[in-house]
Amino acid sequence: MPPKEQLLKELSDAVVGMDEDRTVATSQAVLENGIDAYEGISQGLADGMDRAGQLFEQEEYFIPELLMCSDAMYAGLDVLRPHLKTVADGEKRRFVIGVIEGDTHDIGKNLVKIMLETAGFEVIDLGRDVPAQEFVDRAKSVGADFIGISTLMTTTMDGIREVFSLLEREQIRDQFRIMVGGGPISQGFADRIGADGYAVNAAEAVRVARKLLGSD
Amino acid sequence: MSTVNGLTARERLVGILRHRQIDRPPVICPGGMMNAAIVDVMNRTGHNLPEAHSDAVLMAELAGDVYQQTGFENLGIPFCLTVEAEVLGSTINIGDLACEPKIASEAFSSTAQVAFKDPDELLSAGRIHTVAAAAAILADRYPDVPVIGNVTGPISTTASIVDPMRFLKELAKDKANAHRAISYVTDFLCQYAQLLLDHGVTLITIGDPTATGEILGPRFFEEYAVRYLNRLIDTVHAAGGLIIVHICGNINSVKNFIPEIRSDAISTDAMVNLRSLKEEYPQLTTMGNLSTYLLQFGFPDKIATQAHRLVQDGIDIISPACGLSTSTPLENIRAMTEAVKECASDFAGGSASDTGNSMEWEVVR
Structure with a gap:
């Protein structure tokens, strides 16, 4: 798997895994590898939140888990958002x-x-x-x-x-x-x-x- | 007047909770989160909310009005879920005639910050003694009617003194402090329940709307809700008291934990099929669960049909499924209570003695 896809997958996994520290570290790695911040957000963080939402609907995750995923997602956003080229x-x-x-x-x-x-x-x-x-x-x-x-x-x-x-x-x-x-x-x-x-x-x-x- | 078929309302409710044979299910509305202090009742008597939230005599008068006008076979106090959170430090908006009190701001931003207060100080603060005094008045005035003291459950009370979003995350993230805070709250609730029993309430009902399967999921429901509810239940039992627990929302994800809750009856929300719950766990004494939406917007004949169906299904105690809207018409509530009272004495209720032939009933006109 090429590093870009792999990193984005890792970022998504960190959000689903409710791991705030790993989400922050992976978001930094995304930037260090020259990946566009927008892709990091949409294909990493948001993808992770999407999967968390699916797990919530399947009753695998409940509200505490979903809230922890969102904490991880927002922590990653804090890293990536300042690097967005133009905010539309x-x-x-x-x-x-x-x-x-x-x-x-x-x-x-x-x-x-x-x-x-x-x-x-x-x-x-x-x-x-x-x-x-x-x-x-x-x-x-x-x-x-x-x-x-x-x-x-x-x-x-x-x-x-x-x-x-x-x-x-x-x-x-x-x-x-x-x-x-x-x-x-x-x-x-x-x-x-x-x-x-x-x-x-x-x-x-x-x-x-x-x-x-x-x-x- | 309160004696029907030889049983007083108190004997009937206590009887079913003690697994005795009774003539028919009682029809009650416990109070607290599930109270029937509707605008229609207050408009007739002038014993009004929000004043009755903070005045023992008015609280007792209003509870008496609700009993006399609705036909529910119990007295229930208080009329809110905020008595406990208020003495634990949260700011309360006391509401108005039609709108119940609510938490304006939680006392603490995280469970780690919950500052423990002296239990004696807590029990002498806020509206604790208002509720206790109202209980004493009612117990004295209505010896044949069960007086229900309503206590907010451990999870909901803690979520009313700690920012709820933070609290829910800390159930997973900071278990040590979550347990510490809930344990402190539960100990206080145990003492409050004990105080109410000392002041003459017949039984305790716990409403714990944050402790639902839908919010917590099975893992945290077991780790927190079941554990601390049972501590409260065991305390009430040790004091010789009876206790009912109401679980809000859909219980599907936590159904296997329901029999582990050691209360004398389990009350559920409208979407739960109590008949199948009883079939699955015959040892449960079930309470519920007439849709509050139907009670507010439905027609009396439809409501009566639904109440009959609940009796026919062998539900042990008939009650509204959740908190009633204050704009629920009195006529609709009467349709519910009268329908249950019309059920004939061949109802073979009593969960221990259920023969499976309790489906037969007649309407006495």
Whole structure:
């Protein structure tokens, strides 16, 4: 196996293996061998996160494992990102994400953020316990392509509907693709409130977002 | 008034937990994470949240209102999951009438930083004695109705005092400190449960929404959840008390560990097929699991049908599957409780005595 492919494979393996130190060392080796930082990110780090996402969906990995993979991935990103030649930030799709007001459970939302960032989205994280109006205001001010709303509690599902009504009141609903998710949310609920997409987990969220982009 | 077919509500619930023959399954809503302090109830009585979270008399009044209006056969306190985290140092947003209290910020950024406080100091802080005093009022006022003291589980409480993302990683990365922090939290929860039993609660229910198979996976569920839940369970048993554990979410990945949890009953979420769980592990006393989504948005006849189905399936204790929305209509909850109470006495319940012929039942009109 040529050194380049081998190094990229090692980088991907280090991420899947939850090994932060090895990810950093391999990222440095990638640079020392004159491999393009972008390739290191896309074919090494992101590939590793992709595989971690698959293991998560197959119930080989659970949330602690996925979080450790993402720590390794971000540590590698810190090494490689300064060496990116030109950052095509203008190309990045903006994704405003948050947990709706009334709920402070944000583990799922954080996982979606990690997977979206890995997949090249620019994620604007509003955090947890976010009022409906703030989703609207921030999505407008940053020129978001997507709004992602999550909740783990049935108590707060009405707040999600409110984001839709606020956008409709301002007649700007069509400017955004809206994705919803979280424990009590189902495809049926997503359809009823008129969401563009629903994802059952973080890995699925990336596929749904990409599919929505493809349907432009 | 609380005596039906010769059994009081208390005798029926305690009976099923002690594997005795009873006439039909009790229908309960334990409180805590799974409480029925819905807006419909509060609007009728004026005993309101968030005030009742911090006032023992109001807490007892509201628990009594919930009992009298919903038809659930128990009294349950408190109405949140934050009592424990608050005294351990986290900042709480107390919520409002329709929105339950939540953690505003966790006290510590990692398990290594968890500073141990003196247990006596913890037990005299925050709302601990509010809950204990409310228990005493209820136990005195309703001798025939089981009073359930709800305690937040070890994993969820620790994840409410340590940044949860960091906490979940440290379950794998820094096991020594993770165990140290959870052990400290569990010891405090043991003392809190003991205090509630001393103040007259009939039993303890543990809600531990972070300790799920979906979040932890089998490895960490066994290493942390089962181990510390059992420490808490053994403490309650040693004090002569009864204890129910509720497991949130899908239990598929951790199903083989469920029988290792030594509680007197296991309650599960809506997606779990309790009938097959019981078939697989006949020794389990099962509780659940009427969809809270159905309770909030469904029609009363559909809800009654589902409640009947649970009784027919031989589920030992009928309850909502998880936390109820505060906007759940009272009419829907009544449909559930009345449907269970209508079930005839030929229900052959009691997990130890289950003959397999408990499928026959009639509706008494």
